[in-house]
Every structure is written in structure tokens, then in C-alpha cells.
Amino acid sequence: MPRRSYAHYCAVSRALDVVGDRWNLLMIRELSSGPRRYSDLFADLPGISTDVLAARLKELEQDGVLTRRRTGPRAATTVYELTEAGSSLRPVLDALSVWGTTLLNERQPTDAVRAHWFALPLGRAVAELVPKGTVTVHIGESAFHYLIGEDGISHHDGPADEADLELHLDLTSATEVATGARPLADIVNADTDFRGRSHEGKPH
Known part of the structure; x- marks a missing residue:
């Protein structure tokens, strides 16, 4: 079935022709931290549904938003990951996260x-604590890390090999920080279950 288009000669309209369908931006959210099976x-x-997921993956691949590749032993596993064009949508996700919080x-x-799913709003709070550096956040059994620098902030799957700050949050604390109900600095100051280094690599 041909994809529907707004047929508006407008940059916003053209963008929505690609990412405006239901689930598309959420799929990009899932891939923003790394490849996924x-x-x-x-x-x-x-x-x-499986049918919708398969169709959306195919369309986004055709549009150059994501790509797929084989990995693992004997290249038996297929993973999907964002292209450069897909990764450039992160500011859109950030803006939606701010607005939707x-x-x-x-x-x-x-x-x-x-x-x-808390990675985007937590990233803004983390960047206030560490304006430049690497921060690992654990929420229960999940872990991801942030790279924060002059070019902005990105988050990636798993803990960093070396982090300037390592935080352990439960889901309630993560929710409080993400919604602005509690400053992350308060949790860091009150909680002894975190580790940090100065930028020279010395513990503080």
C-alpha cells in the first residue's frame, strides 16, 4: 500500500511524512541508545503488533532513518540501528520529552x-551535575551512560568503562527526577550508593 502523504510543500509536513506515523518516533527513541534486535x-x-513493527521498520529503513546489519556468531543475529539521519532526530526527542514531562x-x-524511558529527562538533570564528562546511571537492573560535552548529550546502552559519576536509582527516584519533583542533586547528596571521579580520574 502506498504511504499517505500530506502533500504539503512544507518542511514540517515532509518530516511528518517520514516519522509522523504512530510508533515511528517511539521506535527511534528505542534505537537512540544503540542497536536493537x-x-x-x-x-x-x-x-x-508484530505486523506494524515489521512494516514500520521496513519503511524507516527505506527512508534512510535506520539500517540493519548482521552480528554475533556466524552473523546469525539481525540488529537495527539509527543512521546519521536517524540520530539527528535526538533534538526532536529531547524537545518532545521536555514538553511531555x-x-x-x-x-x-x-x-x-x-x-x-527515563534516559531523556534524566539526561537533562545529569548534565546540570556534570556539564562535561561521562555518567553511568543504574535503575534497577537497567544501566545506561551519558556522554556530555560541547556538542550536547547522548546516552548509550550499558555502563561506561570509566565514568566521572555513577548513580544507582530506584524507579521511584528516577520518576521523581524525571518529572522535576525532586532534584537529582538532592539524591546524590543524600545517597551514599554512588561513585564518582574528578576529571583527573581521582575519586572524590
Whole structure:
């Protein structure tokens, strides 16, 4: 079936022709921290059907937003990852995260949640503590790390090999920081379960 288009000669319209379909930006959110297998995407996009996921992956690949490659022993595993064009959508995700944070309110019993979904709003709080450097955040069994520098902030799967700061949060604390209910600095100052280094590599 041919894809529908707004047929507006407008940059916003053209962008929405590519990423405006339901699930597309959430798929980009999932891939913004690193490659994912099909099963990973399906598990972390509760509510999507296998048919829709497959169709969206195919369309975004055709549009140059993501690519797929073989990896693992005998190249038996297929992973999807963002292209440079796809990665350049991070500011869009950041802006939507800022705008949508005020809409979170209380979590409803029917709301799905994944720890890594807090990576975008937590990143802004982390950058206030560490304007330049590497920070690992653990939320339960999930871990991701931030690279913060003059070019902005990015987050990546897993802990960093060496981090200037390492934080351990539970889901409640992560939610409080993400929604602005509690400053991250308060948690760092009150919690002894974190590790940090100065930029010279010495513990502080």
C-alpha cells in the first residue's frame, strides 16, 4: 500500500511524512541508545503488533532513518540501528520529552514503564551535575551512560568503562527526577550508593 502523504510543500509536513506515523518516533527513541534486535523492540514497545513493527521498520529503513546489519556468531543475529539521519532526530526527542514531562502526572495502573524511558529527562538533570564528562546511571537492573560535552548529550546502552559519576536509582527516584519533583542533586547528596571521579580520574 502506498504511504499517505500530506502533500504539503512544507518542511514540517515532509518530516511528518517520514516519522509522523504512530510508533515511528517511539521506535527511534528505542534505537537512540544503540542497536536493537527485533525481539528487543517488540518487548519494549508494549501495544505494538508484530505486523506494524515489521512494516514500520521496513519503511524507516527505506527512508534512510535506520539500517540493519548482521552480528554475533556466524552473523546469525539481525540488529537495527539509527543512521546519521536517524540520530539527528535526538533534538526532536529531547524537545518532545521536555514538553511531555508536564503531562506525566501520576502513573496509572495500566501504564507500561521501562527504566530506559527515563534516559531523556534524566539526561537533562545529569548534565546540570556534570556539564562535561561521562555518567553511568543504574535503575534497577537497567544501566545506561551519558556522554556530555560541547556538542550536547547522548546516552548509550550499558555502563561506561570509566565514568566521572555513577548513580544507582530506584524507579521511584528516577520518576521523581524525571518529572522535576525532586532534584537529582538532592539524591546524590543524600545517597551514599554512588561513585564518582574528578576529571583527573581521582575519586572524590
